Amino acid sequence: MTDASTVPFIIAVDGPAGSGKSSVSKAVARRRGYGYLDTGAAYRALAWHVLERGADTADEAAVLAAAADFALRQGLDADDRRVFVGDADVTDAIREPRVSGAVSGVARVLPVRAQVNDMFRRIVAESGYPAVVVEGRDITTVVAPDAPVRILLTAAPEVRAARRAGELAGEDAAAVAAALHSRDAKDSAVVDFLTAAPGVEVVDSTALDFDQTIDAVLAVIDRRASDVQRGADHG
Secondary structure (H helix, E strand, C coil): CCCCCHHCEEEEECCCCCCCCHHHHHHHHHHHHHHHHHHHHHHHHHHHHHHHHCCCCCCCHHHHHHHHHEEEEECCCCCCCCEEEEEECCCCCHCCCHHHHHHHHHHHHHHHHHHHHHHHHHHHCCCCEEEEEEEEEEEEHHCCCCCCCCEEECCHHHHHHHHHHCCCCCCCHHHHHHHHHHHHHHHHCCCCCCCCCCEEEEECCCCCHHHHHHHHHHHHHHHHHHHHHHHHHCC
């Protein structure tokens, strides 16, 4: 059991595709020396694992079978984001289009989500970092609902689509927007990542540049950390 005094301070960040949650969360972790957990990478790795077994992520039984022997290794260093499944380095492979198109099939299987969420909690608890930014979807409500800092990072759909297109050089902007909206629609059938739950602060980056968004997130972290400290002082 982890000693209460060593439990990391958790910053939970949710948001839809293209909201900037990954790049902003990494930047925040780097600035503060926090750990960084990209939960989406784990789902991508599991989707890769299913495909490598010659199965289809639309087949729930195949996904459950793959999850049963899913051996993930994923560090929390924001500058070393290598991901392994068993001995295979899948860091680049999980970003391939075939995997991106298969992720929703994995993420929609609720028993798999429960298994992976337990894994996330264990990784964070055993990380050794004083604080960890945990980023993905349903982080603020399911993975870490009691986190002292819970943020929904969002932006207008057209802004998110433009940003995602800018990240994917050479890709057709309209096709990228269509894929983003399609993924949002599929994933929102399982997780509500567009509405902030009670106690979750919204950071809308529609009119903010990258540095301004980082500053906005850091401001929330500092304010919530101060609230926690005041509560401890008066507890």
